[in-house]
Amino acid sequence: MDGPAPDAFVCPPDCGGCPGGVCKLTCSGGACTCPAGVPCAINCGATSCAGPIDCSKATSCAIDCSVGVTCSDVILCGSGDCQVKCGHLACTQTINASSAKNVAIDCSAGTNCSKDILCGTGTCTVKCGHLSCGGKILGDKASDCSFDCSAGTNCVGDLVCGSGDCKISCGFMSCSGALDCGKACGCSCSRNGGACGNVTCPAKCTAACGPTNNCAC
Numbered sequence: 001m002d003g004p005a006p007d008a009f010v011c012p013p014d015c016g017g018c019p020g021g022v023c024k025l026t027c028s029g030g031a032c033t034c035p036a037g038v039p040c041a042i043n044c045g046a047t048s049c050a051g052p053i054d055c056s057k058a059t060s061c062a063i064d065c066s067v068g069v070t071c072s073d074v075i076l077c078g079s080g081d082c083q084v085k086c087g088h089l090a091c092t093q094t095i096n097a098s099s100a101k102n103v104a105i106d107c108s109a110g111t112n113c114s115k116d117i118l119c120g121t122g123t124c125t126v127k128c129g130h131l132s133c134g135g136k137i138l139g140d141k142a143s144d145c146s147f148d149c150s151a152g153t154n155c156v157g158d159l160v161c162g163s164g165d166c167k168i169s170c171g172f173m174s175c176s177g178a179l180d181c182g183k184a185c186g187c188s189c190s191r192n193g194g195a196c197g198n199v200t201c202p203a204k205c206t207a208a209c210g211p212t213n214n215c216a217c
Contacts, residue, residue, distance in 0.1 A: 012038060023058070031073075034058040039080070044070045052076065056099070065090040066109065077103070081122070086112045086132075094118070098141065107132040108151065116157070119145070124162070128154040128174075136160070140183065149174040161187070165217045166209075170196060181209055186217035 011018035012035035016026055022039045025032060031051030034040035040058035042049075046068025053075045055061035060080035065071035066087040075084060075095045082100040084091065088109045095113065097103040100120035107113035110129030116136045117126055123146075124139035130152030137157065139145040143164035149155035153173040158180065161168075166184035168175065170191040179199035181187035187209035189196035196209065205215040 022062075027053070034061065034078075046070060049073070055082070061100075077120075079120075082120070088112060094135070098138075103142070110152070119162075123164075130154060133157070136177070139166075140180075145184070168196065168199070181205075184217075187215050 009021055012023060014035050015023035017024050022041050023035055025042045027042060027044050028048045029050060032042055032049055033054040036057035038058060039060040040055055041062045043064045049071045052073045053063060056076045056078045058078050061077045061082045063075060063084045066085045068087060069089045071091045074093045077097040077100045079099050081102045082097040083104045084095055085106045088111055090112045092114045094115045095105060095117045097120055098118040102122035103119040104125045105117055106127050108127045108129040111131040113132045114134040119139040119142045121141050123144045124142035125146045126137050127148040131154060133155045135157045137147055137159045139162050140160045142162035145161040146167045147159050148169050150169045150171045152171055155174045156176050158177040159168055160180040161184045163183050164185060166181040166187045168179055168189040172192050179189055179196055181202060182200040184202050187201050187205055189199045189209040199209050201209040209215055
């Protein structure tokens with residue numbers, strides 16, 4: 001009988017091709033939804049993806065919002081790894097990866113990532129540019145967390161780490177919210193090379209979880 005073998009991969013019809021078994025989606029105007037059961041890579045061009053981006057049923061998500069004013073609604077990841085890259089003035093609503101495993105959010109282009117960022121149970125890595133990361137960064141369910149807020153005025157909301165290693169890097173005018181490493185097994189929080197002043201440290205660490213403290217996991 002003709003047709004694919006029972007276990008052969010079939011690229012979902014909504015995809016613009018599946019190189020390497022990854023569903024490629026180029027989304028334009030409104031909402032963008034990944035098919036279920038496959039890894040998904042979404043590309044949003046300038047002024048596109050104005051509706052929600054739903055990657056909740058995909059096995060992993062890589063979402064590129066790096067070009068222009070784009071991705072202006074909620075971004076929702078599934079239970080696999082989740083990567084989101086946000087350009088200048090992009091990603092203006094919540095990035096919800098709370099069900100994901102390893103999460104990497106790149107907001108280094110600046111003036112973006114305006115709302116909360118929620119991580120899942122794996123690693124949580126967030127890099128924030130000038131005037132970015134305007135909401136909370138919640139890694140409270142995560143293992144190791146790394147929050148880079150060293151570039152300019154950013155990270156105005158609370159930064160919360162999970163049970164693994166917690167690394168927070170703050171610039172002179174950044175990290176104005178609470179810095180919570182209280183659940184972490186280790187903590188390093190630096191502000192322009194010195195210690196942070198508004199941080200909750202693990203019990204074994206001295207106040208401020210400074211870079212010279214012996215606070216490793």
